[in-house]
Amino acid sequence: MGIHGLSKVIGDNAKEAIKEDDIKNYFGRKVAIDASMSIYQFMIAVRQQDGQLLQNENGETTSHLMGMFYRTLRMVDNGIKPVYVFDGKPPTLKSGELAKRTQKRKEASASKEEATEIGDTEAIDKFNRRLVKVTPEHNAECKKLLKLLGIPYVEAPCEAEAQCAALAKAGKVYAAGSEDMDTLTFGSPVLLRHLTFSDAKKMPISEISLKKTLEGLNFTMEEFVDLCILLGCDYCDSIRNIGPTRAISLIKEHKNIETILENIDQKRYPIPEHWPYKDARELFLKPLVTDPATIEIKWESPDVEGLVEFLVRDKGFSEERVRKGCERLEKNLKTATQGRLDSFFTVAAGSDKKRKAEEPAGSKGKKPTPVKGKATGAGRGRPRK
Amino acid sequence: MLEARLQTGALLKKVLEAIKELITDANFDCSDNGIALQAMDNSHVALVALLLRHDGFEPYRCDRSLALGVNLVSLSKVLRCAGNDDIITLKADDTGDVLSLTFENTDNDRISEYELKLMDIDSEHLGIPETAYDAIVQMSSNEFARICRDLQVLSDSVQIDVTKEGVKFAAKGELGSGSVTLKQNSNVDKEEDSTTIELNQNVSLNFSLKYLINFTKATALSGRVSLSMSSEVPLLVEYKMESGYIRYYLAPKIGEDV
Numbered sequence A: 001m002g003i004h005g006l007s008k009v010i011g012d013n014a015k016e017a018i019k020e021d022d023i024k025n026y027f028g029r030k031v032a033i034d035a036s037m038s039i040y041q042f043m044i045a046v047r048q049q050d051g052q053l054l055q056n057e058n059g060e061t062t063s064h065l066m067g068m069f070y071r072t073l074r075m076v077d078n079g080i081k082p083v084y085v086f087d088g089k090p091p092t093l094k095s096g097e098l099a100k101r102t103q104k105r106k107e108a109s110a111s112k113e114e115a116t117e118i119g120d121t122e123a124i125d126k127f128n129r130r131l132v133k134v135t136p137e138h139n140a141e142c143k144k145l146l147k148l149l150g151i152p153y154v155e156a157p158c159e160a161e162a163q164c165a166a167l168a169k170a171g172k173v174y175a176a177g178s179e180d181m182d183t184l185t186f187g188s189p190v191l192l193r194h195l196t197f198s199d200a201k202k203m204p205i206s207e208i209s210l211k212k213t214l215e216g217l218n219f220t221m222e223e224f225v226d227l228c229i230l231l232g233c234d235y236c237d238s239i240r241n242i243g244p245t246r247a248i249s250l251i252k253e254h255k256n257i258e259t260i261l262e263n264i265d266q267k268r269y270p271i272p273e274h275w276p277y278k279d280a281r282e283l284f285l286k287p288l289v290t291d292p293a294t295i296e297i298k299w300e301s302p303d304v305e306g307l308v309e310f311l312v313r314d315k316g317f318s319e320e321r322v323r324k325g326c327e328r329l330e331k332n333l334k335t336a337t338q339g340r341l342d343s344f345f346t347v348a349a350g351s352d353k354k355r356k357a358e359e360p361a362g363s364k365g366k367k368p369t370p371v372k373g374k375a376t377g378a379g380r381g382r383p384r385k
Numbered sequence B: 001m002l003e004a005r006l007q008t009g010a011l012l013k014k015v016l017e018a019i020k021e022l023i024t025d026a027n028f029d030c031s032d033n034g035i036a037l038q039a040m041d042n043s044h045v046a047l048v049a050l051l052l053r054h055d056g057f058e059p060y061r062c063d064r065s066l067a068l069g070v071n072l073v074s075l076s077k078v079l080r081c082a083g084n085d086d087i088i089t090l091k092a093d094d095t096g097d098v099l100s101l102t103f104e105n106t107d108n109d110r111i112s113e114y115e116l117k118l119m120d121i122d123s124e125h126l127g128i129p130e131t132a133y134d135a136i137v138q139m140s141s142n143e144f145a146r147i148c149r150d151l152q153v154l155s156d157s158v159q160i161d162v163t164k165e166g167v168k169f170a171a172k173g174e175l176g177s178g179s180v181t182l183k184q185n186s187n188v189d190k191e192e193d194s195t196t197i198e199l200n201q202n203v204s205l206n207f208s209l210k211y212l213i214n215f216t217k218a219t220a221l222s223g224r225v226s227l228s229m230s231s232e233v234p235l236l237v238e239y240k241m242e243s244g245y246i247r248y249y250l251a252p253k254i255g256e257d258v
Helices: A006-013 A035-045 A063-077 A092-118 A121-130 A136-149 A160-169 A210-217 A221-231 A244-254 A257-263 A277-285 A304-314 A319-334 A351-362 B009-019 B072-079 B141-152 B209-221
Strands: A018-021 A030-034 A081-086 A153-155 A175-177 A190-193 A205-209 B002-006 B025-031 B034-040 B046-053 B060-062 B066-071 B087-092 B098-104 B111-117 B135-140 B157-162 B166-173 B176-183 B196-199 B203-208 B224-229 B235-241 B244-250
Touching: A006 A018, A006 A210, A006 A221, A006 A244, A030 A035, A030 A160, A035 A063, A035 A081, A035 A136, A035 A160, A063 A081, A063 A136, A063 A319, A081 A136, A081 A160, A092 A121, A092 A277, A136 A153, A136 A304, A160 A175, A205 A210, A210 A221, A221 A244, A221 A257, A221 A277, A244 A257, A304 A319, B002 B009, B009 B046, B009 B072, B009 B087, B009 B209, B009 B244, B046 B209, B066 B072, B072 B098, B072 B111, B135 B141, B141 B166, B141 B176, B141 B209, B141 B224, B157 B209, B157 B224, B203 B209, B209 B235, B209 B244
Parallel strands: A030 A081, A030 A175, A081 A153, A175 A190
Antiparallel strands: A018 A205, A190 A205, B002 B060, B002 B087, B025 B034, B025 B066, B034 B046, B046 B244, B087 B098, B098 B111, B135 B196, B135 B224, B157 B166, B157 B203, B166 B176, B224 B235, B235 B244
C-alpha cells in the first residue's frame, strides 16, 4: 500500500515537513478523505471484544457503518468538514499489486484454516483481519449513510487518493486525509494522517507538507515521483538492492530514472524485466481525475428519520445514540466557524531567515546553531544546548 | 549584547501573566528600539504583539539585534522568584545560550541571580497590514474583563455591535441569552471609566469568548483597553503601557459557507 518507507524517508530528510497537532486545531478545515481506505480500516479496527466483525441480528456486517458514523461525528465535533472520495476503477497498472493482494488473502485463508485446526484463537483473529475485503455492497451502504448524514462524497474515476490530491491542489479542500503516502506523490499539497482513528487511541494528527518535503530533499516534483517509484509503489516493481538511501543519492546524482538506468551496474541492480516505470510516472503526474472545478461540495442537514430507519431498524444501532449524533451534526453545521489569522495576515517571508543568517557572522567560533535532535517537551522550540 | 534594567519588576511579571496562557514559546526580539515579541497561538486564531520600548528601561543597551527564544512557562516560574518591588536586570550575550536575570530588592541588600536556558524557536512572523478600522472603542479594561466573564456563562462566543450610540456585547446559548450595552459617555468624572467610540461605519462581529478572556489577563497592565474592529478582519485589542503596548489580534468567527 502506498509508497514503501516514504514516511521514514521524509522523517529523516525533511523533518520540518511533518508536523503533529491535535485534531481540535483543525476546526474549520475542509478535508477530502479517501473513503475506500477508511472503510477498509474500519472493518479491521471496529470489532467486538472477541475480534469478530460487528453484525446486526441478520448477520450482516455493520463495522463499516459504525466506523463511518462515529469517526465522521468525531471530525465534525472538532469542526472539520469532511468530504469522502470513493475509488473508481483501479488503473490497469495496479493489476499486479491487486493480484499480489489476492494471493496474500488466499494464503491468509489457508493459514486461518490451519489455525482453526489447532484452535489458536489469537492466530485465527489475526488471519481473520487479513481476510477483510470491502465489497461493493459495503461501499454502497456507506454512500447511503453519508447521503443521510448530509456529508458530501465524490466518486473518483480512478484512484481515490489522486482525486483527493486534485481537490486539495485546486484549493477546494485544505488537505487530503489518507494513510496512503502516495497521496503526496499524486501532488496533494498537504496530507493529514490519523484523521479517522478512534479517539481512544489519542493519536495526534500528522500533517505532511509536500512543499516542505521537496525543499527538505531539494527535489523537484518530477524527481520526487521518480524517487517514490524507486522506493516501491503500487503500480510497478522497484529495483532490487536499491533501498531508500541509495534511491535518494541516485536521484540526487542523475535526476531521473532514465539516466540512472544508463549509469548503474545492471548486474548488481537487476532491472525488472517488464518495468513500466514511465507509465507509473505518468499516472502520478497526470492521474485520471474529475476536474475539481466541476465538483460541488456542500454540507447539508442530516435526514434524522432516514438515519433512524436505516441505522436503527435495518442495522440495529441504538436509536438514542443515532438521534444524539444527529443533534451534534446539526449543531455543528449551524455554529459559525472560527476564522484563522493566516487567512488575514501573511507570513513575512525571510524575517526568520535573516536572523539566522546574521547569527553566524557575529559568532566567534562558538556556534549557536541548534542541535538537530528529537524535539523534546510539548513546546515548539528546541533547547539550544 | 543585551542589558536592560527595569525599575518596577512587577511590570515584567504582569506581562508574562498576560501572554503565557496563549503561547508557550516565543522569541524576544531585542534591538536598540526595545524588546518586542510576536507570536501566534497553536491553532493560529490569535496573535500577541508585545513591545517594551527602550525608554521603559534604565539603562537599556542592545548593540546588535538579538532573538532570545524563551519557554514562557519557565520564564514566568523564574519571575515568580522576584519580589514585586524588585529591580530586574536582563542580560544576554550575542552568542550565549542563556538569558540571565538579576533581581535586587529596594533596600539593595538582597540580590538573586538566575539563568534561563534559551531555545531555538521556529517562528512564523506575520506581516500585519496597517488597517483603518471602522470602529474603535476605548473603555475601562476592568469593565471589558467583567463583560467577557459575565457573558461566558451563556455562550462561548460573543457578538459585538458598535453603533454611534454605543457598543453592545451579546451572547446567546442553550440556557438563554444576555447582553451588555455601554453608551458613549465621555463626560464622566472618572476618565478611567469612560467609554468613547470613533466610528466610520457600524460593525457587527462574532468572537470567541475563550480567547477574549485570555486577553483580559492583561488588565493589570493598563486601566484602559481599546477594541478596533472592521467587518471580516481580525479584532485588535490593545492595552497601552507607559512605554510600550501589548496587542492581541483575534480572527472573527465566520458564518456559514465562506
